[in-house]
Amino acid sequence: MHGFLTVGSIAGMFALAATAMAQLQNIPNFGNNPTGLKMDVNVPSNLQKPALILALHPCGGSGQQYAQMTGYANQGAQRKYISVFPSSSRDFNCWDVASAASLKRDGNGDSTGLANMVKYAIETWNVDPKKVFVTGSSSGCMMTNVMIAAYPDLFTAATCYSGVAAGCLKGSPGSSPISADPTCANGQINLGPAQWAQRARDIYPGYSGAYPKLSTLHGTADTLVRPANLDQQLAQWSNLHGVSLTATNPNTPQSGYSQRVYGDGSKLVGYLAQNVGHTVPVNSDLDYKWFGL
Template sequence: MRGFTMTRGITGLLALAATALAQLQNVPNFGNNPTGLRMDVNVPSNLQNPSLILALHPCGGSGSQYAQMTGYANQGQQRGFITIFPSSSRDFNCWDVASQNSLRRDGGGDSTGLASMVKYAITTWKVNPAKVFVTGSSSGCMMTNVMIAAYPDLFAAATCYSGVAAGCLKGSPGSSPISADPTCANGQINLSAAQWAQRARDIYPGYSGAYPRLATLHGTADTLVRPANLDQQLAQWSTIHGVSLTATNPNTPQSGYSQRVYGDGKKLVGYLAQNVGHTVPVNQNLDYQWFGL
């Protein structure tokens, strides 16, 4: 009986993985892709004026794995959105959030290729340009911060799980736990809020428009990307948005999580998850609520 149960469990997991893969279509030519990223996309049928989510996997992952992990593709039809699940294949499959090329708008790094995917989707599937969102976990969260700094005009909102502020790894030899300068992940880069904000602005110099709204989450027991990185993200984006901490709500959105609200809570919120390590699990309902889906 135990063998039968184990076999059935493995079969179920394989079936879920196969379903996730079947929901994705590969797009080999989507525009400027200087670092050779892969674009897989879930496009539900018969969507009118759809929204779009760019979903960024953690180090060691892939787009298809993140599709299975998040379950976004399962809700696309019901909630009216398309999801792009990109893949990085360099530096242990981490996103480049360290090089000058990637930390510059249209600089020729990973961020350029990701922006090309978004632009391709908007044109090809008639996506509502006012309802384009980005989210990610760990390395994907780090790149989420970079994308809303480099392409603030492409995205309306972002959610972020267990990452670092935009530009935190600037000048590091790499972006993975193996190649990166550990100072950033350890939360040991001591900048003022104004300096953190400037690091984000330096990615798109001269931009004077609005930035996307952000909800970012981190765990208190994270020993890989220390929780001080949550404070640094919140310092960076609260300065950019011109908002300050107005409320702290315990047990929100669930028991053990503490919500930090900035301003009226429509531009920036943070969540600190007690006794949660790396990474904070993706909360699809929080994402959908923040995105308005």
């Protein structure tokens, strides 16, 4: 079987002992939701102009499971942010990063519903629009790339773990381990930086503004989403940001990880994790540093 995370492996990942976690509330009506996504949110009390993190689960998962896995909901009060944990229930709970509807700004796909969650949160809880972030693992990382291509004016920064470039699965029958064309996950779409960048631009044609900064991580032992996908993401976003590789720092941010810095490091960095499979474990401290929280 090709793909990203199997349903069985996700079930094992989330077979964790129950731990105390900040409470999530479900928001049933947050605006146009063409694909029936679910929105769960943690809103700490007494925050003034909070930041926002949109956190996207892997295939087979859910927003509540990803909240437990990442711990983002537990840090909101201290770091002054709201966290949104959406859930997809179609195509083995993977995010749609393949259809024409989702690979288009306001195209009435999954990306539209996710953007409307963010807009609802900004309006409802007085979120600082300059502090809106998106992150995700596996399928969630794939959708992270799509979201910052489709809604670059909505997000400030992004981090993601073990995904693919925006538009990599364009034209695939689906986005799950069962339905997806394996060419993308296998890293076999051989495009140059300008061509990868064009795939992102095609999601929001005519946009001429700046794109959110991105920090992306991948493991060298990933046999489900091959590590060539890290190179493809970095090629895509280096072109969009107009930056090139300037430094490679070993053992950063930890032993066995190699950091790739583009330009001055303020717009794009990548991390290759030696002997790490699918997926790279979420490093929330690294995320918070990238987000400035």
